[in-house]
Amino acid sequence: MRLLLLPSLGVIAILAVALGALFQYSVLAFVPGSLQTGGFTLANFRSVVSPQYLGSVWDTVVLSLATTALTLVVSYPVAYALARSTSAAVRSALLVLTLAPFFTGAIVRTYAWILVLGNTVVTWPVPMLFTERGVLVGLVHFSMPTMILLLAAAISHVDPALERAAASLGATPARVFRRVTLPLSMPGVVSGSLVVFAWTLSAFPTPELLGGGKVKMIANVVKDLALDSFNWPGAAAFAMVALALTLGLLGGLGRLAAGRVER
Amino acid sequence: MNVRIAVVALILAWSSPMAAQAADPLVVSVWGGNWKDTVDRVVAKPFTARTGIPVEFEVGGTIDRLAKARVAKGNPLVDLTFTTTHVGRLYISDGLYQRLDMAKLPNAREAAREAMRSEHHIGSWAYVYTVVYRPDLVKEDIARWSDLWKPSLKGKIAMPDFDPSHIITIAALMEGGNELTWEKGQERLRQLKPSIVAFFSTDAQSQDLMKTGQAPVQVMLSVNAYHLQEQGVPVKLVQPADYPGVVGIDTMAVMAGTKRADAAHQFIDLALSREIQTQLVESLKAGPVNGGAGVPAKFRGQPGIFVTPAEWKERGYIMNDEARAKTLPAWREWFTANIVKK
Numbered sequence: 001m002r003l004l005l006l007p008s009l010g011v012i013a014i015l016a017v018a019l020g021a022l023f024q025y026s027v028l029a030f031v032p033g034s035l036q037t038g039g040f041t042l043a044n045f046r047s048v049v050s051p052q053y054l055g056s057v058w059d060t061v062v063l064s065l066a067t068t069a070l071t072l073v074v075s076y077p078v079a080y081a082l083a084r085s086t087s088a089a090v091r092s093a094l095l096v097l098t099l100a101p102f103f104t105g106a107i108v109r110t111y112a113w114i115l116v117l118g119n120t121v122v123t124w125p126v127p128m129l130f131t132e133r134g135v136l137v138g139l140v141h142f143s144m145p146t147m148i149l150l151l152a153a154a155i156s157h158v159d160p161a162l163e164r165a166a167a168s169l170g171a172t173p174a175r176v177f178r179r180v181t182l183p184l185s186m187p188g189v190v191s192g193s194l195v196v197f198a199w200t201l202s203a204f205p206t207p208e209l210l211g212g213g214k215v216k217m218i219a220n221v222v223k224d225l226a227l228d229s230f231n232w233p234g235a236a237a238f239a240m241v242a243l244a245l246t247l248g249l250l251g252g253l254g255r256l257a258a259g260r261v262e263r
Numbered sequence: 264m265n266v267r268i269a270v271v272a273l274i275l276a277w278s279s280p281m282a283a284q285a286a287d288p289l290v291v292s293v294w295g296g297n298w299k300d301t302v303d304r305v306v307a308k309p310f311t312a313r314t315g316i317p318v319e320f321e322v323g324g325t326i327d328r329l330a331k332a333r334v335a336k337g338n339p340l341v342d343l344t345f346t347t348t349h350v351g352r353l354y355i356s357d358g359l360y361q362r363l364d365m366a367k368l369p370n371a372r373e374a375a376r377e378a379m380r381s382e383h384h385i386g387s388w389a390y391v392y393t394v395v396y397r398p399d400l401v402k403e404d405i406a407r408w409s410d411l412w413k414p415s416l417k418g419k420i421a422m423p424d425f426d427p428s429h430i431i432t433i434a435a436l437m438e439g440g441n442e443l444t445w446e447k448g449q450e451r452l453r454q455l456k457p458s459i460v461a462f463f464s465t466d467a468q469s470q471d472l473m474k475t476g477q478a479p480v481q482v483m484l485s486v487n488a489y490h491l492q493e494q495g496v497p498v499k500l501v502q503p504a505d506y507p508g509v510v511g512i513d514t515m516a517v518m519a520g521t522k523r524a525d526a527a528h529q530f531i532d533l534a535l536s537r538e539i540q541t542q543l544v545e546s547l548k549a550g551p552v553n554g555g556a557g558v559p560a561k562f563r564g565q566p567g568i569f570v571t572p573a574e575w576k577e578r579g580y581i582m583n584d585e586a587r588a589k590t591l592p593a594w595r596e597w598f599t600a601n602i603v604k605k
Contacts, residue, residue: 033589035333035357052600111471118477129477130461213424213462213603224599227326228425228464229592230353 044237079151130212154188391508421478485567489548
């Protein structure tokens with residue numbers, strides 16, 4: 001039985017070595033105009049916690065929370081219809097529409113959003129493209145298929161007899177949803193939210209393309225430092241800080257959500 | 264018996280080191296898309312025809328290729344690298360290039376002085392970053408760098424954020440400084456902020472922004488602007504009347520530790536020849552580095568295409584490579600904090 005753990009232990013070991021190399025880089029001095037690094041320093045971490053970079057971290061967390069909340073709100077009705085529709089044709093159509101984005105790459109979808117959010121197809125009352133609003137729309141669209149599938153799986157495990165029983169005792173449809181369906185589908189809500197939050201924290205192409213360089217999330221800053229400024233030690237330090245932050249946030253949110261589900 | 268001897272001789276010939284070396288390809292590192300296609304068609308094909316040495320390409324972005332080269336230091340995966348002149352400085356700083364043997368580059372004698380970037384890398388072609396705009400979407404004429412600051416262009420301009428050195432240098436020049444005293448242009452740059460609608464990280468993004476009209480005025484690579492014109496996008500390149508365009512020079516270099524140094528030198532020498540330079544001008548719409556190259560009349564005097572030493576001097580501003588490579592991180596940090604961020 002323990003032998004079965006070997007592949008995962010191998011993966012963990014490789015990841016640990018890579019993280020070790022990243023950490024080693026993060027404490028070496030950056031020499032502008034050179035690929036050579038200097039000696040040991042903590043200056044990279046001091047630079048990373050400057051207001052400029054902390055602003056990007058803050059923007060990332062806010063955008064990730066907003067994306068998670070919005071994705072949950074717009075995905076739940078679709079997931080509910082997917083799980084509960086009595087029409088096989090409707091379920092098939094919803095499933096196809098949900099899965100279709102998986103068959104187009106993130107880049108293709110984001111380029112499509114550039115056309116939609118720009119004023120070429122629709123004239124928007126407020127600027128959408130190259131703003132945080134536009135990035136939010138792109139991230140929600142990107143996250144919806146996964147959220148819908150996770151929610152639909154959870155909702156389909158809720159026994160409809162419980163909803164009918166509540167209704168027969170006089171509960172309104174809204175009360176049935178609030179007191180029965182939603183609490184019983186919480187495992188899907190929690191897992192979907194954690195997945196969406198986690199990958200939005202590391203989003204790269206959507207803010208890169210829809211943000212027009214003005215919306216910088218963590219991954220974009222790491223790329224800027226490493227590939228545009230050639231500051232690989234700085235990029236490594238920022239990546240380490242971002243990793244610690246992500247693990248901390250996910251751990252905290254996971255513990256909070258586990259408490260909600262158990263209750 | 265004679266047949267046996269002939270077969271043995273043939274096998275020996277095939278297995279000799281010289282034959283093996285001739286069959287080994289020369290591996291050239293270059294950007295993808297039109298860059299690779301052009302180098303392949305214009306330089307590599309004639310090179311193979313003349314020398315019998317096949318050419319293979321390692322294609323990628325500027326920094327991807329630099330990262331790969333660094334990992335393979337001492338035992339390079341490629342023999343010859345094309346890259347921008349200031350990134351070439353990073354290769355040099357890490358000992359990734361070998362010194363060019365000028366005796367093996369007779370065509371370099373005809374190269375413009377500006378093309379001799381260092382003892383390790385030499386220019387292959389030139390271009391400028393200049394103002395490019397869509398006259399169908401911008402009703403007023405743009406004729407100089409200072410026009411970018413007109414209030415009527417608010418929300419219409421895009422520029423690169425991966426390398427803001429061009430606009431930083433121009434702003435400094437406008438305030439009586441240069442790239443070494445770039446702080447002089449900071450206030451002027453801040454005034455430009457409301458006019459910038461987007462920043463781009465790649466040439467493809469820049470061209471998309473121009474095609475869709477999302478950013479009809481850009482600080483743009485002249486080569487990309489000519490490419491858009493070929494595609495029927497009505498863009499106009501400005502030959503700025505107040506300050507020159509900022510020159511970019513792409514370079515070639517032989518990797519340190521390559522076993523194909525002679526072939527790499529031959530390749531570079533061919534690329535510098537009048538004949539190949541003429542074809543590069545036609546194909547890339549870039550400026551030749553060989554003053555003897557034939558430049559079609561329609562390209563003469565156009566932005567980024569310099570033929571005489573006087574044109575190099577008067578119509579283009581060449582930044583100090585070393586200062587650029589060293590200061591770029593500081594420029595980017597300031598630019599991101601003060602211009603890019605909300």
